[in-house]
Amino acid sequence: MEQKGDAGSRSGLDVLIAGAGYAGLAAAVSLKQARPSLAVAVVDAAPEGAWRRDGRASAIAAAACRMLEQLGVWDEIAPEAQAITDMVITDSRTADPVRPAFLTFAGEVAPGEPFAHMVYNHDLNGALRRRSAELGIDIMEGIAVQSFDTDGGGVTVHLADGATLRARLLVAADGVNSRLRDMAGIRTVRWAYGQSGIVCTVAHERPHNGRAEEHFLPAGPFATLPLKPDKDGTNRSSIVWAERTEDAEKLVSGDELVFETELEHRFGLKLGEIRVMDKPRAWPLGLTLARAFVAPRFALAGDAAHGIHPIAGQGLNLGFRDVAALAEVVVEADRLGQDIGALDVLERYQQWRRFDTVQMGVTTDVLNRLFSNDIAPVRAVRDIGLGLVDRMPRLKEFFIRQASGLSGGTPRLLRGEAI
Numbered sequence: 001m002e003q004k005g006d007a008g009s010r011s012g013l014d015v016l017i018a019g020a021g022y023a024g025l026a027a028a029v030s031l032k033q034a035r036p037s038l039a040v041a042v043v044d045a046a047p048e049g050a051w052r053r054d055g056r057a058s059a060i061a062a063a064a065c066r067m068l069e070q071l072g073v074w075d076e077i078a079p080e081a082q083a084i085t086d087m088v089i090t091d092s093r094t095a096d097p098v099r100p101a102f103l104t105f106a107g108e109v110a111p112g113e114p115f116a117h118m119v120y121n122h123d124l125n126g127a128l129r130r131r132s133a134e135l136g137i138d139i140m141e142g143i144a145v146q147s148f149d150t151d152g153g154g155v156t157v158h159l160a161d162g163a164t165l166r167a168r169l170l171v172a173a174d175g176v177n178s179r180l181r182d183m184a185g186i187r188t189v190r191w192a193y194g195q196s197g198i199v200c201t202v203a204h205e206r207p208h209n210g211r212a213e214e215h216f217l218p219a220g221p222f223a224t225l226p227l228k229p230d231k232d233g234t235n236r237s238s239i240v241w242a243e244r245t246e247d248a249e250k251l252v253s254g255d256e257l258v259f260e261t262e263l264e265h266r267f268g269l270k271l272g273e274i275r276v277m278d279k280p281r282a283w284p285l286g287l288t289l290a291r292a293f294v295a296p297r298f299a300l301a302g303d304a305a306h307g308i309h310p311i312a313g314q315g316l317n318l319g320f321r322d323v324a325a326l327a328e329v330v331v332e333a334d335r336l337g338q339d340i341g342a343l344d345v346l347e348r349y350q351q352w353r354r355f356d357t358v359q360m361g362v363t364t365d366v367l368n369r370l371f372s373n374d375i376a377p378v379r380a381v382r383d384i385g386l387g388l389v390d391r392m393p394r395l396k397e398f399f400i401r402q403a404s405g406l407s408g409g410t411p412r413l414l415r416g417e418a419i
Contacts, residue, residue: 020044023302024173030327063405066416085210205272
């Protein structure tokens with residue numbers, strides 16, 4: 001059930017999760033479904049119902065779709081999800097009249113299984129909330145964690161409304177600027193890219209046929225991602241547009257006609273006339289990697305553990321990998337009668353996730369630096385590289401499996417298996 005306040009009477013929790021985004025809710029559902037005896041609750045600082053106003057969409061990789069199906073929420077999400085049937089990558093300038101496709105990917109990891117779907121964030125969040133209610137997970141909205149103290153037996157969490165909760169394990173899934181991470185004394189490696197990501201939804205005349213495109217432009221990548229047509233049959237795509245921060249701020253706060261003109265230069269006319277359907281927003285882009293994922297009685301998951309550049313569309317899927325690994329470690333420890341908040345148990349999760357996270361962070365950082373420039377020799381080398389990859393089927397298949405989240409060491413949930 002979702003509640004606002006009323007936390008003072010709760011004690012003796014096994015797991016308390018801070019943050020009711022996709023990572024926090026998926027963690028709660030994963031734990032409770034696999035181990036119903038665990039007492040799991042979620043506390044969220046955002047105002048009640050704020051999630052409903054999130055108009056963004058995200059790419060959900062095939063492995064994450066398998067996980068959501070195993071958690072009993074994909075059947076609700078699927079009717080509103082748009083399969084990505086293929087992807088095209090180009091390297092060009094804004095003024096180029098023709099953008100040759102240097103790299104193309106077919107969109108299936110198995111017959112009938114696309115490597116990714118586009119899903120609206122509020123659809124994903126709503127489905128996870130309803131599943132949480134079915135499992136009896138309490139969600140306390142509009143309440144921030146003020147502080148917490150750990151000891152040998154558990155963690156005592158002090159909420160902003162004066163209530164105190166006691167749990168064996170506290171999971172921080174409160175976003176890239178995690179307050180709980182700072183409270184735990186976990187330091188980060190972080191730097192800004194000087195770019196901001198502009199996000200909006202665009203209507204267009206002709207259907208996209210499930211094609212995603214990413215144009216590497218000198219100021220940053222510009223991606224068009226296919227969305228399900230709305231109830232009126234309007235063709236739609238989501239835009240993720242990296243631009244220099246100063247220019248991005250001017251674009252989203254300035255004249256609508258100027259914004260649409262600049263958008264059209266990048267989007268092109270291949271899908272006919274375009275129209276912006278919502279208010280464009282911009283978020284600063286940077287790299288944030290936690291130096292540790294765990295502390296006694298404490299674990300990070302999702303964006304609280306890592307924030308990466310959206311150039312590969314893997315931020316949300318990294319979070320699902322965190323959740324699947326953490327749930328598997330905690331559930332197996334509980335079945336063996338071990339203390340789920342003990343540091344030696346949590347370090348199994350950290351060892352499982354840190355290398356993959358650092359690898360993805362470094363990869364997206366290098367890709368952004370390599371492609372977000374207009375240096376002629378660099379352009380020539382990267383275009384040759386893209387062309388070579390396009391002619392090597394086995395290497396392309398490797399990249400597709402990486403993007404789909406089905407590479408080695410995948411947790412059970414991401415393989416579509418129960419814990």
